[in-house]
Amino acid sequence: AQSVTQLGSHVSVSEGALVLLRCNYSSSVPPYLFWYVQYPNQGLQLLLKYTSAATLVKGINGFEAEFKKSETSFHLTKPSAHMSDAAEYFCAVRDAGGTSYGKLTFGQGTILTVHP
Amino acid sequence: GAGVSQSPSNKVTEKGKDVELRCDPISGHTALYWYRQSLGQGLEFLIYFQGNSAPDKSGLPSDRFSAERTGGSVSTLTIQRTQQEDSAVYLCASSLDVWGFEQFFGPGTRLTVL
Numbered sequence: 001a002q003s004v005t006q007l008g009s010h011v012s013v014s015e016g017a018l019v020l021l022r023c024n025y026s027s028s029v030p031p032y033l034f035w036y037v038q039y040p041n042q043g044l045q046l047l048l049k050y051t052s053a054a055t056l057v058k059g060i061n062g063f064e065a066e067f068k069k070s071e072t073s074f075h076l077t078k079p080s081a082h083m084s085d086a087a088e089y090f091c092a093v094r095d096a097g098g099t100s101y102g103k104l105t106f107g108q109g110t111i112l113t114v115h116p
Numbered sequence: 117g118a119g120v121s122q123s124p125s126n127k128v129t130e131k132g133k134d135v136e137l138r139c140d141p142i143s144g145h146t147a148l149y150w151y152r153q154s155l156g157q158g159l160e161f162l163i164y165f166q167g168n169s170a171p172d173k174s175g176l177p178s179d180r181f182s183a184e185r186t187g188g189s190v191s192t193l194t195i196q197r198t199q200q201e202d203s204a205v206y207l208c209a210s211s212l213d214v215w216g217f218e219q220f221f222g223p224g225t226r227l228t229v230l
Contacts, residue, residue, distance in 0.1 A: 032217065043120070043207060043221035051217055090159060094217075102147055102211065103172060104219065106159035 002027045002093045006107035014115050019063075019078040021110050023091030026072065032094040033074045034104065035065055039087045047089075050074060061085070086114045118142070120222035122208050128228045129198055137193045137225045141210030148191050149211075149219060150175075150183060154204035162206075165191060166213070198229045 007022040025031055032051050036044040048059025055067045065076045074091060091107040121140045129135050141148050150162040161175040165185040176182070180198075185191040195202055205226050209219040 036221075041223075043223045044209075045221070046218050049217055092159075102149060102164050102166075102215075102219075103161045103175075104149075104151075105161065106151075108158045 002031065002095060002105050004091050004093050004105055004107040006089075006091050006110050008110055009108060010111045010113065012113040012115065013081045015083055016080050019076070019081045019085065019112065021076040021089050021091075021112065023065075023074045023076065023107060024072050025074060025091075025093050027093060033065075033067065034092040034094065035059065035063070035074075035076050036090045036092060036106075037087045038090065038109075044090065047076070081112075081114045083114050083116065086112055088112070120208055120210050120220050122206075122222040122225050124225060125223065126226045126228075128230065130230050131200060132197055134194065134196045135198055135227065137195075137206050137227070139191045139193070139208030139210075139222060141189065141191070141208070142220055143189075144212070145210035145220075146188060146213045147211045147219075148185060149209040150191070150193050151207045151209065152204045153207055153224070157204075159207075162193070195227075198227075200229045203227055203229045 003026045005024045034049045035047040038044050048057045050057050050067045058064045063078045088109045088111050090109050092104040095103045123138045149164040152160045163173045163183050167188050168185050180196045183193045205224040207224045209221045211219045
């Protein structure tokens, strides 16, 4: 079974500082990996996805993530945090075959707080 | 165009009552997914549909939970004899098809069981 672990349930940064949200995955096959963001009282919005093309993936709002197979990681970064980045972030892995093809398995989420 | 919509946005019910949650996917999307988000369990997959069939129901927590989809569009998630542990936000998502990489999520239905 595939799984995702997000290290750190809460991350706090100052405005303008680097954002680093950690995600490690477990998968028996090459995975498809995603980062979603959830603002308060809203649904999930896709930030970026890795689908076995380029290992460095650029997403919306200045976020990017790098797929590192050797480390089974897919960490999310942004060079300079903005107040509007405050939200909860979820890493997810998608089943690549069988009857569960479309199913997303999510990490526990990381709440990002941005201080002025 | 319109995104995924869900109704009601909030539902408060008494323990033991049945509830129905509705999801309207994006027009033309053939795949539809239900997830549940709760404090204790995080985001969990419940069931997905490709067209009107459900190849994977593995995430439904008990036989009190059922879902259907008609006309390849609207889906209803039904919870019978609700329990307090059913309290959660129920999220619906749709994608162009099951191979579509992006699932578009609705705003969710917050269910509170008293």
